Amino acid sequence: MSETLQKVIGETLQKPQALLTGEWALFLDIDGTLLEHAEHPDAVSVSDELRSLLQGLDLKLNGAVAFITGRSVAAVDQLFQPLKLRAAGLYGLEHRLLPDDDVEVADEPADIAALADEIEAELGRGAYIERKGRVLAIHTRAAPHLLPRATQLVEQALAVLPKGYRVVPGNAGVELLPLEAAKGAAIRRFMDIAPFAGRRPVFLGDDTSDENGFEAVNDAGGISIRVKPPAHTTAQYGLAGVAETLAWLRGQL
Ligand SMILES: O=P(O)(O)OC[C@H]1O[C@H](O[C@H]2O[C@H](CO)[C@@H](O)[C@H](O)[C@H]2O)[C@H](O)[C@@H](O)[C@@H]1O
Numbered sequence: 001m002s003e004t005l006q007k008v009i010g011e012t013l014q015k016p017q018a019l020l021t022g023e024w025a026l027f028l029d030i031d032g033t034l035l036e037h038a039e040h041p042d043a044v045s046v047s048d049e050l051r052s053l054l055q056g057l058d059l060k061l062n063g064a065v066a067f068i069t070g071r072s073v074a075a076v077d078q079l080f081q082p083l084k085l086r087a088a089g090l091y092g093l094e095h096r097l098l099p100d101d102d103v104e105v106a107d108e109p110a111d112i113a114a115l116a117d118e119i120e121a122e123l124g125r126g127a128y129i130e131r132k133g134r135v136l137a138i139h140t141r142a143a144p145h146l147l148p149r150a151t152q153l154v155e156q157a158l159a160v161l162p163k164g165y166r167v168v169p170g171n172a173g174v175e176l177l178p179l180e181a182a183k184g185a186a187i188r189r190f191m192d193i194a195p196f197a198g199r200r201p202v203f204l205g206d207d208t209s210d211e212n213g214f215e216a217v218n219d220a221g222g223i224s225i226r227v228k229p230p231a232h233t234t235a236q237y238g239l240a241g242v243a244e245t246l247a248w249l250r251g252q253l
Contacts, residue, residue, distance in 0.1 A: 025064040025196040025222075026057060027187050027213065029205035030071060030079075032171055033227050036242045039141055041071075041130055044079065051083045053246065056253045058085060063099075064195045068092070068183050068203065068213055070175065072132055073103045090135050091177055091209060092186030097193060106180055112136055112161070119153050134178045141172035150174050169208045183209060184216030191220060204245060211235075 028034060031044065034054075038044045058065040066086040067076055073089035073096050084099040093106045116136055120129045126143030127150060129136070138150040154167045154176045164179025187203060190196045201222035203213045214224035214235045226235035227245050239245045 023199050024061060025066075025191065025199040025201045026061055027066055027068045027190070027201060027203040027217070028054075029183075029203075029207065029210050029213075029227075030067055030069045030076065032206035033204050033242065033245055037141075037171060040128060041137075041139065046080050050246065051080060053249060053253070054080070054085060055083060057249060060253060062195050064199055066190050066196075068186050068205070070132075070135070070137070070170075070207075070209060086190065088183070088186035088189070090132055091181035091183055092189070093134060093178070093181050095186065095189060097190070112176070115157050115161075119150070119157075122153060123150060135181060136176040137170060137173055138175070139170070139173040144172070147172075147174065171207055175209070177209075183213035187213050187216045188220075204239070204249075205235075 031037060034050060035044045035046070054065065063086070066088060068088045069076060070091050071089055073087045073094045076087055076089060077084055086099060087096045088094065089103070095104045096102070097104070112134065113131065116129050116131050119138060120127070123138070123146050126140070127146050128139040128142070130139060136154070138154065140147040140150055151167065151174045154174055157176065158165055158167065161176070162178065166177055166179070168175050168177055183205070187201060191201060201217040201220050202225070203210070203217045203222065204225045204227060205213055206227035210226065211234050214226065214233070217224045218234060218236065223237065224235040225237040225239055226233045227239050228241055229235060229238035239248055
C-alpha cells in the first residue's frame with residue numbers, strides 16, 4: 001500500500017464515530033465504487049450483503065444516504081431491488097428525493113436518438129451504445145481500440161447539439177452530457193433538504209464525472225473519497241478499490 005493511501009485510510013479510520021453520528025450525509029456513486037466493473041452495463045449484480053449494508057447505513061444515518069449515479073433511477077431500482085434509496089440518476093437530470101417518491105426528471109430530452117444511431121452504425125458491434133434520454137454513453141470495454149474514434153465522434157457531435165453539451169470520459173468509454181447533468185449540483189440539491197441539510201456530506205466515487213461531486217463536498221466542508229485515485233483528483237482521500245470501499249462502509253455501521 002502506498003504511503004499516501006495509508007495516510008488517507010488511517011485518517012479516515014481515526015474518526016469512525018464521527019461518521020456514525022447524525023452529522024453525516026452519505027452520497028454514493030455505484031459503478032466502480034460499490035460494484036466491480038463488468039464487461040457490459042447489464043452484467044453487474046448486487047449481492048444481498050451489499051443491499052443490507054446500504055440499508056443499514058440508511059437506517060444509521062436516518063435516511064441521509066443517496067445514490068449519485070450516471071445510471072437512470074429506474075436502472076438503479078432494477079439493480080438493487082427490492083431496496084430503494086434516495087437517488088440522483090443520469091448525473092443529476094433525475095432526482096428521487098424520498099425512496100418512495102416519483103422520479104423528478106429535468107425537462108424533456110433533446111432528441112439524440114438519431115445521433116446514437118449514427119454513432120452505432122459507424123462504430124459497429126464492438127461498441128455498446130447506451131441510450132439514456134439526453135445522456136448518451138458509448139462503451140468500448142469489449143473493443144478498447146474504438147475509444148479514440150468514439151471520443152472523436154461525440155466531440156464532433158457537440159457542434160450540432162444544444163449549447164452546454166459536453167464530453168466526459170467514462171470508465172472504458174465516453175459519455176455525452178447536457179449542461180445540467182453534474183453530480184455536484186445533484187449533491188447540493190439533496191443538501192438543501194431534510195434529512196441531509198445541516199450535515200456534512202461524504203461522497204465516494206471513482207470516475208472523472210465524480211470530480212464535480214468532490215468539488216461540491218469539499219466546498220461544503222465535507223469529505224471526498226476517490227476509489228482507485230489517479231494522480232490528479234480533487235478528492236481528499238482514496239480507497240484502493242471496491243472491496244476496500246465496502247469494508248470501509250461496513251466499518252461505519
Ligand atoms: O456514476 P456511476 O454510478 O459510476 O455510473 C457510471 C456509468 O456506469 C455504467 O457504465 C460503467 O459500468 C459498466 C458496468 O461495470 C461497464 O460495463 C462500463 O464499461 C462502465 O462505463 C453505466 O452503464 C453508465 O450508464 C453509467 O453512466
